[in-house]
Amino acid sequence: xxxxxxVTPWEVTGEVDYDKLVERFGTQRIDxxxxxxxxxxxxxxxxLLNRGLxxxxxxxxxxxxEFEKGNRFHLYTGxxxxxxxxxxxxxxxxxxxxxxxxxxARMWFQITDDExxxxxxxxxxxxxxxxxxxxxxxxxxxxxDPKLTEVFIDTEYIRHLYPxxxxxxxxxxxxxxxxxxxxxxxxxxxxxFYTAVQSVPCFLPSIDAGRNVPVLIPCGIDQDPHFRxxxxxxxxxxxxxxxxxxxxxxxxxxxxxxxxxASRPETGIFAxxxxxxxxxxxxxxxxxxxxxxxxxRKLGANPAVCSVFAYxxxxxxxxxxxxxxxxxxxRSGERLCGDCKSELADRVAAFLKVHQERREKARDRLDxxxxxx
Ligand code: TYM
Numbered sequence: 001x002x003x004x005x006x007v008t009p010w011e012v013t014g015e016v017d018y019d020k021l022v023e024r025f026g027t028q029r030i031d032x033x034x035x036x037x038x039x040x041x042x043x044x045x046x047x048l049l050n051r052g053l054x055x056x057x058x059x060x061x062x063x064x065x066e067f068e069k070g071n072r073f074h075l076y077t078g079x080x081x082x083x084x085x086x087x088x089x090x091x092x093x094x095x096x097x098x099x100x101x102x103x104x105a106r107m108w109f110q111i112t113d114d115e116x117x118x119x120x121x122x123x124x125x126x127x128x129x130x131x132x133x134x135x136x137x138x139x140x141x142x143x144x145d146p147k148l149t150e151v152f153i154d155t156e157y158i159r160h161l162y163p164x165x166x167x168x169x170x171x172x173x174x175x176x177x178x179x180x181x182x183x184x185x186x187x188x189x190x191x192x193f194y195t196a197v198q199s200v201p202c203f204l205p206s207i208d209a210g211r212n213v214p215v216l217i218p219c220g221i222d223q224d225p226h227f228r229x230x231x232x233x234x235x236x237x238x239x240x241x242x243x244x245x246x247x248x249x250x251x252x253x254x255x256x257x258x259x260x261x262a263s264r265p266e267t268g269i270f271a272x273x274x275x276x277x278x279x280x281x282x283x284x285x286x287x288x289x290x291x292x293x294x295x296x297r298k299l300g301a302n303p304a305v306c307s308v309f310a311y312x313x314x315x316x317x318x319x320x321x322x323x324x325x326x327x328x329x330x331r332s333g334e335r336l337c338g339d340c341k342s343e344l345a346d347r348v349a350a351f352l353k354v355h356q357e358r359r360e361k362a363r364d365r366l367d368x369x370x371x372x373x
Contacts, residue, residue, distance in 0.1 A: 007222050008181060010119055012249055015257045018055060018221075025224050027056045027246060037064055042102040047318045048095050048247065056221055058231070059243035066214045067103065073214040074205040075099060076242070078110035078198070078223075079139065081132035082120050083262030085271040088220075088250040091314060093142045095247065096218040100148060105216075107144055108201045109151040109369075111135065115197070118190035129153065133366075138271045140362035140369055141355050152371040154197060159373040161200045164207070169196035171233040180225050198223075199230040202242035212240050221246040250314045253307045255286040269311075271359065275349050282308070282345040288330070289337035300333040308337070308344050316347040 005014030007021055022029055030049070034057070039045050041064070048054045063073050077096050079089065100107050113128040122128050132153045139151060154161060177183055177192055205213040217227060224246060231241040252258035252267040260268025266281055273281075288302030288309065303309035309330065317323040329335035 007249075009223050009225060012222055012259060016249065018248055021221065022056050025056075025221070025228070027058050027221070027224060027244070028060075030055055030057055030060070030245075034060060037061070041067070042098075046095055046098045047320070048091065048314070050320070051313060053091070053250075053314060054095055054218075054245055054247045056246040057244060058224075058227070059241065060216070060245055063214055063216050063243045071214060073103070073105060073216045073243075075105045075107040076110070076201045076205075076215050076217050077107070077219050078112060078201070079132075079135050080112045080116045080119075081128055081135045082116045083131065085135055085138040086260040086262070086268040087271070087311075087315065088260050088268065090138070090142060090271070091247050091250050092219045093139065094315070095245075097143050099216070099218060099245075100145060105148065106205065107149045108204055108215075109139060109144070109149060110198070110201050111139075111151065111153045112194075112198065114154045114190065115194050118188060118194060125155065129155065136366065136369070137359045137362040138355070140365055141271075141358035143358070144369070146365070146368035149369055150371050151369040156372040160204070160371075161197060164200040164203050165193075165196045167237055168199045168230070168233055169193060171236055172196060172229055176229065176232075180229055195226050195229050198226045199233070202227070202230050202234065203237065203239045206239050212238075214240055215242045217242055217244045219244065219246060220249055222249065251307055251310050253281055253285040253311075255307055256305060256310060258286070258307070269348060269352075271352070271355060273352060275352065278348055278352060279342075279345045282341050282348065283338075285311075285341060287337040287340070293336060296336060297333045300331045301335070301337065303327050303330045306330075308341055311344055311348070316344060316351070 005016050006012065007016060035045060035049060038049065067073060075096055077092055096107065099105060111132045113125065113132045116122065116128045117125045136151060172195065174192065177195065183192055202215050205215055224244060227242055227244055234241045252260045254267055258267055266284065269278055269281060285307045288304065288306035290296040290299060290301060309326070312323055312326055317326055330340065
């Protein structure tokens with residue numbers, strides 16, 4: 001029987017059932033006890049965590065055990081530079097920045113130009129690298145602390161990465177790679193090797209510190225298959241298994257099953273969108289509204305199927321009382337979709353304005369963040 005949905009690091013299709021996904025991947029749900037334990041250290045919970053959008057983990061309790069013993073963890077996340085950044089990519093980064101601030105954690109940020117060259121139809125490796133440099137501006141603009149953050153592009157830091165990649169690669173068989181990622185004979189050798197490269201930053205902090213350092217990976221759940229493989233080899237190499245904290249995938253604007261895709265700009269909001277383009281996309285978004293205003297006033301609308309409501313919930317209504325009021329007025333019919341969309345567009349415009357200003361300033365700040373061989 002065909003799968004009802006597919007989530008791999010390179011493909012997300014169908015309507016994702018996150019309960020089933022957690023079972024398939026073998027990750028844990030984040031429960032109230034874990035949220036409370038995190039809150040004890042952070043004083044408050046980030047809305048993405050409080051709302052269950054960061055919903056799953058591996059070994060987060062162990063990360064906190066170690067932290068409580070004084071063994072501080074490092075953070076690791078990344079970006080595959082295939083195109084401009086959309087707002088979904090920023091979800092794990094905004095959360096990672098929050099973790100960095102709250103735990104004063106060092107962050108290792110990998111940019112995988114090799115991956116995107118191997119997996120995408122880039123004619124030239126330099127095309128992926130050019131996008132990598134453009135994406136770095138967005139990463140810096142998210143606000144990571146330059147004193148605590150190292151950013152590197154694989155092909156420009158490979159002398160540091162390669163010895164570890166070699167050791168990881170030796171311990172992953174082709175049959176494991178096929179089983180985890182679904183490769184067949186048509187895949188190129190780079191694609192098959194790549195997961196070894198994404199494993200490396202799980203161990204770099206330990207090499208850097210000269211002792212074992214716990215690593216926590218905040219990212220979208222689509223990246224977990226890589227780290228399942230990494231965790232299998234970690235102890236054989238003498239390192240801790242990396243831990244992970246995973247978000248759901250923020251939907252596109254065209255419905256909760258829709259994806260944001262650079263090849264279809266109308267599907268999402270991009271970091272470099274003009275205000276006009278962004279407003280047009282938001283005004284065309286899929287909502288849970290009724291066919292007519294009269295019906296909506298009478299019966300109310302359905303936020304549970306609405307992309308616009310999802311955007312508020314993920315990033316644009318961080319205040320819980322505000323989000324609750326949006327939901328209440330939506331369900332009651334007091335709020336109409338047109339007004340609700342323009343309110344969202346105003347909030348997104350304010351966000352993009354700040355982001356784009358920081359992005360421009362980031363052009364002069366690359367040296368504060370970038371590692372190279
Ligand atoms: P990439 O570039 O596909 O995605 C970058 C990060 O964004 C997350 N993501 C999303 N999160 C929420 N909602 C969405 N709609 C959404 N779309 C993408 C991804 O899960 C990821 O966290 N191979 C990786 C690059 C990489 C990496 C890593 C990522 C290298 N090392 C370590 C995470 C952690 C990639 O191509 O990510």
